Amino acid sequence: MCPDDDADGGYAGRWFVAALAGSGSDKLRVCEACFEERVAATGFAGHFRPQQTQHTQQGDDSSPPGCHLRFAFVARALAHTDEHDSGWSAFAAAAARRLGQPTCAGSSTAVAATSRGWRRARRAEIASVTMCEACFLDLAGMTPFADEFDTALIFRATAAATTVVEPPVEQMWTCHAARPPLAVVLGVALSRQDFGVFVTGAAAIMAAPACTEAGLSGGAVTWYTLAGRRCHNFEVCAGCYAGLLEPFGVAGFLQAVSFSGDEAAVARLCDFHPSAPYFAPYVHRLQEAVDVGVWARFSEFVRAHAALAGAPACPRSTPTPDLIWYGYQDCGICPRCYAEVCADTMLAASMPVQGARVTGATMCSMYSPRMRSLYAAACERGSADELVEFAHHRALVHANTLLRADAMRQIQALKMRQAANQGVVSSIYSGGQSFALAAGVTSDYAYGSSTLGWHPTQSGAMAAQAFQNMNAGFAEANSPHVAMEIAQLEAQWLEVE
Ligand SMILES: [Zn+2]
Ligand SMILES: [Zn+2]
Ligand SMILES: [Zn+2]
């Protein structure tokens, strides 16, 4: 496995390095995996030797850390120049050119325009597209599109030196190619050998408000969501739509939405912004859906995850009323477990309950490892019959064990409260007796019994009775027999949970 840019530890393999003539002390560094797979069979293998030290960054080495074949431009140069005899010097020059570029500062960080090289699209429709030299090389360098981009800097040569006269030193620029949609649409255009795809996509991306981590707000903003049944909590901004969705021919599966009033006032984070919670899995699923040509791979996954926004935690084995459920009779699956386990699986579409609100108290049947593995087995068989049958059995055991243990615990708590009440009653009555005694209201008779003792007032006897009740109640509520039975019931439940 190529460690990419993992320069600090983590990578235990060997590095292979080659000196790049004419580029100072720069060395081209390639990981062992990339060397074996991509370099060893070429005529360039002899230029490399294993790096002696395990450290990737040597004191005299100013080249970027990690494996340099991760740079698309270096990899492309390797593939393009291999055949020729004089290839090495051309390749070395190309590699040195890429390694000498400052790292792209990203799409949200403006940097001094004079800090690096820039490229600007030549076509008038997309003349505002500007990218840093590093991104230009990786995305378009040595491709048929390379000439579509012109240097954005104007140089003036004087006797002393060559200086950049435009842009002015104080100008700050950002790299547009660091926006995922722009880079992706350029890749799509390349794979179709059709620069028009990029012109159309890039023009739409540049016209759309920039997709930022802070989100977009306002009634004028157009969003895109899944077509059909309204999918709340899934919105893609117009720029990401133009770059990440439209080029793949899936526009028909999406529909535009806009918001008004209070809904428009809140800033909404685009679900395809890299900081969005499901950015990586959404991109992954989108790619998969496009590759296999099954849109449901993406849409079902999105629907399940979008339903999680604001969804309550899994109720597990506690029957809870008024929640949203998926699944089968006696086999309720909460939205979180559905998204984690069931979304986009073989059986998902055939579940009779699909995101329905159930008023009756229902427990979740898909949080435990046992049920999750039974579900996986059911998907392999293509039938939920055995799963549902077991879930039914499990629900019965649940009622006979956990619910009974809960009831016993509640009764104990009730007894505890009753016993405590008797304590309160006792103190009221003994208060009554003290009051009566203080007022001199006594009778000649004594009240009570042989077990309660004899008291000068009725209140005194009742206080004694209540006190006894309290003690008996506490003793019963704390009975070890009840605690043992509860423990046994819970153990029985664990056998099917
Ligand atoms: Zn590598
Ligand atoms: Zn860049
Ligand atoms: Zn976006």
Ligand SMILES: [Zn+2]
């Ligand atoms: Zn659950």
